[in-house]
Amino acid sequence: MLKILPKGDLNFMLKKVAAIHDLSCVGRCSLSVVIPLLSAMGVQACPLPTAVLSSHSGGFQDVVCKNLTEEMKSFSEQWEMNKLEFDCVYSGFLASVEQIEITKEFIRNFTNEESLVLVDPVMGDEGKPYSLITSELIANMRTLIAESDIITPNYTEACFLLKKEYQGSDINWRELMPWLTELAEMGPERVVITGIPDKDKLLNLGYEKSTGAFFMVSNQRIGERYPGTGDIFASVLLGRLLCAEGFGTALYKAGDFVAEAITATQDLNLPVREGLAFEHVIEQVNL
Numbered sequence: 701m702l703k704i705l706p707k708g709d710l711n712f713m714l715k716k717v718a719a720i721h722d723l724s725c726v727g728r729c730s731l732s733v734v735i736p737l738l739s740a741m742g743v744q745a746c747p748l749p750t751a752v753l754s755s756h757s758g759g760f761q762d763v764v765c766k767n768l769t770e771e772m773k774s775f776s777e778q779w780e781m782n783k784l785e786f787d788c789v790y791s792g793f794l795a796s797v798e799q800i801e802i803t804k805e806f807i808r809n810f811t812n813e814e815s816l817v818l819v820d821p822v823m824g825d826e827g828k829p830y831s832l833i834t835s836e837l838i839a840n841m842r843t844l845i846a847e848s849d850i851i852t853p854n855y856t857e858a859c860f861l862l863k864k865e866y867q868g869s870d871i872n873w874r875e876l877m878p879w880l881t882e883l884a885e886m887g888p889e890r891v892v893i894t895g896i897p898d899k900d901k902l903l904n905l906g907y908e909k910s911t912g913a914f915f916m917v918s919n920q921r922i923g924e925r926y927p928g929t930g931d932i933f934a935s936v937l938l939g940r941l942l943c944a945e946g947f948g949t950a951l952y953k954a955g956d957f958v959a960e961a962i963t964a965t966q967d968l969n970l971p972v973r974e975g976l977a978f979e980h981v982i983e984q985v986n987l
Contacts, residue, residue, distance in 0.1 A: 715942045716744045716785070718810060720772075720803055721792035721931075723747070726755035728975030729928030730792055734935050737978065740985050741939035746786070748775055748806070750799055757831070758927040759973025767795065772802050776809070786810050790938055791844070792931065793822040795832050800840045807847050816941065819848040819888075820934045824856045825895075825925075827866035846887035850941075852934045854895040858883065869897040873905065877914065880907035890947055892937070894930055897921070904933070906951050915948050917955035922962045928975040933958050936985060953987075960984055 717738060723731040731747050738745040750772060754764040789807050794800050807817055821841050823833045838860050845851045845861065858879055859866045873896050883891045889909050896903040898918070906915035936957045940950035961976040968977055 714742075714744075715787040716746060717788040717790050717938070717942070718748055718786045718806070719745050719790050719792075720748045720750060720794070720806065721790075722751040722753060722795070723749050724753045724756040727758065727760065727927055727973060728978065729756050729931050733928055733931050733975075733978060734790070734792070736982070737932065737935040737985060738939050740982050741936075741943060743939055743942050748772060750793065751795055756927055756973075756975075759971070769796065769798055769802070772799065776802065776806055780809055784810065785812075786815065788816040788818065788938065788942060790818045790820075790934075792820045792934075794837075794841075794844075797837055797840045800837070800844050804844055804847060816850070816938075817848045818850040818852065818934065818938050819845050820852045820930065821845060821857050821861065822930070823853075823860055825854060827856055827859070827868060829860070842886060845883075848888045850890045850892070850938075851883065851888045852892045852894060852930065852937065853883075854930055855893060855897075858893045861886070871896065873898050873903050873916075876905055880905060880914065881909075883907075884909045892951065894933055904951060904955050906947065908947050913948070915951050917951050919955050919959045922959070922966065924972045926962065926965065926972055926976050929958060929962075932961060932976060932978055939985070957981070957985055 719734050721730040721734055735745045749768050751768050752766045757763050789811055791803050794803060823838060824830050842861060853861060856866060862879060862882055876893055880891050884907055892904055892906045894904045900921050901918050902921045904917040933954045936954040937950050940953050960981045961978040964980040965977040970977055
């Protein structure tokens with residue numbers, strides 16, 4: 701059963717998030733994990749889809765994709781006309797420079813000083829950019845994170861943002877500690893670099909600019925690399941922050957939830973391309 705919060709906690713829970721992500725109809729990633737996870741934490745997720753795909757591209761062939769750039773504009777206009785407000789803007793995969801510009805304008809139009817902006821700069825993995833990612837898009841992504849409060853790049857994406865060389869599993873996590881402050885200098889108050897290899901573990905490193913505090917979450921590396929893992933991590937992190945938990949606590953809970961989802965997926969013996977079976981452990985998202 702999901703945890704039921706006492707009435708005194710409801711002011712933390714009645715939050716509304718504009719989730720600017722694609723929707724992959726098969727394979728657990730992007731909006732198909734963002735919406736149920738935020739909802740399970742008592743947060744209203746309002747999707748602003750960037751594209752609809754028949755499936756994600758990790759292991760599926762002949763993916764059908766409907767670009768929704770024009771719909772992003774018309775949705776935003778209708779929301780603005782109706783004077784909608786959001787406690788948070790949460791962006792993920794953006795397929796073009798134009799979509800980045802639309803997202804930046806959305807942030808300016810729908811946030812205030814108390815709003816939270818989380819940018820997950822989805823651009824690549826294992827040292828390589830995804831198929832639609834260009835050098836121009838990476839450059840523009842830097843302008844988007846300048847308007848964020850939190851960013852959650854993986855190790856590859858941190859390399860892209862900082863123009864660093866990707867070293868794969870040879871990287872020593874200690875070398876990445878200065879990267880956290882460099883990324884924070886680009887705008888965000890809080891930075892997380894996810895999926896850093898460290899022998900038989902995977903690390904998530906965090907930094908909070910206002911306190912100067914560094915954080916490290918270490919989880920056992922279990923089996924394969926599953927699509928959607930970063931989406932799950934960022935969504936749980938955001939949900940916990942919107943529930944008024946501290947940054948360090950939210951980091952640990954997000955890492956632990958991902959680890960539980962990986963274990964459940966392996967117990968079910970599901971194909972990697974299906975993503976993480978988070979549904980089987982979703983009751984733990986509020987623990």
